[in-house]
């Protein structure tokens with residue numbers, strides 16, 4: 001499974017191709033207070049195991065993979081229930097902040113769902129992203145469009161890895177402001193350098 005793509009990296013890619021490349025290919029990771037808080041919350045909330053509440057069985061920290069897609073990773077929680085005689089699985093991903101304006105969390109969740117679809121005969125119609133920052137649970141439907149978008153992200157990740165070239169910084173500095181890799185990436189400085197080089 002060495003060349004399986006970590007599902008969490010699809011989230012990075014959808015946010016910014018340069019961030020994906022820096023993390024996945026170059027192995028860069030800036031552990032600032034926000035990153036540390038996020039991983040501590042995950043550790044506290046999700047040691048592996050399962051518990052039942054009523055007719056819902058919740059599996060925590062579930063390892064998922066897809067041979068068809070070549071991706072693998074963990075789901076924070078997968079809820080299991082029976083609806084009209086059919087087994088239904090619902091992946092849930094926990095995020096530190098608030099709901100963003102980008103689709104990156106949806107893509108990550110959808111890749112988890114596509115693994116579940118491949119590995120079980122259950123229905124996987126929707127999932128949730130829970131944002132600690134706003135205490136909000138956002139419902140995400142795994143529509144054919146979102147699945148197609150997720151496939152595109154996987155293909156793009158493979159292209160970027162094969163090209164072996166660090167993508168340029170974003171022009172979208174709103175994203176850079178919230179990016180933990182900003183001190184490593186230096187988007188403004190790199191842009192200035194490329195402008196003066198022309």
Ligand code: SF4
Pocket residue numbers: 015016017018019020022168169170175176177179180181182185186187
């Ligand atoms: S600082 Fe901006 S360009 Fe650089 S990796 Fe982060 S989001 Fe991408």
